[in-house]
Amino acid sequence: MAIILNIETATKNCSVSIAKNGEILAIKELNNGNYSHAEVLHPFIVALLEDAQITSQELDAVAVSKGPGSYTGLRIGVSAAKGLCFAFNKPLISIETLRSLAHSISIDKGVIIPMLDARRMEVYAAVFDKNYEQIREIKAEIIDETSFLNYLKNQKVYFLGDGAEKCKEIITHENAVFVDDKFPSSKEMAELSYNKYKKNDIEDVAYFEPFYLKDFVVIPQKKKKPTF
Numbered sequence: 633m634a635i636i637l638n639i640e641t642a643t644k645n646c647s648v649s650i651a652k653n654g655e656i657l658a659i660k661e662l663n664n665g666n667y668s669h670a671e672v673l674h675p676f677i678v679a680l681l682e683d684a685q686i687t688s689q690e691l692d693a694v695a696v697s698k699g700p701g702s703y704t705g706l707r708i709g710v711s712a713a714k715g716l717c718f719a720f721n722k723p724l725i726s727i728e729t730l731r732s733l734a735h736s737i738s739i740d741k742g743v744i745i746p747m748l749d750a751r752r753m754e755v756y757a758a759v760f761d762k763n764y765e766q767i768r769e770i771k772a773e774i775i776d777e778t779s780f781l782n783y784l785k786n787q788k789v790y791f792l793g794d795g796a797e798k799c800k801e802i803i804t805h806e807n808a809v810f811v812d813d814k815f816p817s818s819k820e821m822a823e824l825s826y827n828k829y830k831k832n833d834i835e836d837v838a839y840f841e842p843f844y845l846k847d848f849v850v851i852p853q854k855k856k857k858p859t860f
Contacts, residue, residue: 639694706844736820
């Protein structure tokens with residue numbers, strides 16, 4: 633038996649769940665269009681433990697979404713997960729954010745391309761088959777009319793995630809299917825984290841860092857002209 637706390641903060645959806653053997657016992661999510669993770673994450677964790685009548689010591693592991701995604705969101709989620717692991721001597725499990733997002737839909741044919749917004753016309757994307765086997769690595773890529781044509785020409789391609797919304801007017805191939813309102817969630821993490829737990833596929837808590845994919849770039853503010 634394994635009781636695992638799952639934390640997902642890679643996008644605007646702040647999501648926390650407790651699962652037993654991969655089955656959700658309790659879940660709390662907030663997706664209000666803002667990055668409110670710093671305010672709600674810890675209260676969510678406390679409330680979930682109370683709802684499930686589980687103490688922190690009874691957890692067998694803590695799982696966290698590793699990225700890519702929001703720099704700030706990932707830092708908050710990973711810091712919280714590592715803090716719990718250190719405090720209660722629990723193993724840390726990391727889940728690829730795009731893999732978790734891919735599991736939010738099921739298809740009979742074609743491929744799944746989960747996308748996360750990386751600003752402007754750039755997205756973080758990976759490609760999975762109908763069995764959720766990854767068939768192309770994660771990339772940060774700029775979307776244009778030729779994007780993913782090698783997949784689109786032969787089969788249905790299901791695009792989902794907050795990065796897919798801005799691609800609708802650019803990727804217009806007849807085989808393109810856009811699935812709305814899908815965000816990475818701790819709900820999909822439950823089974824994935826349990827499978828990793830059974831294999832003892834865990835991280836080194838001291839050295840684990842989020843998978844940012846791109847270096848963080850600070851854009852300097854323009855200096856205001858002095859007024860006299």
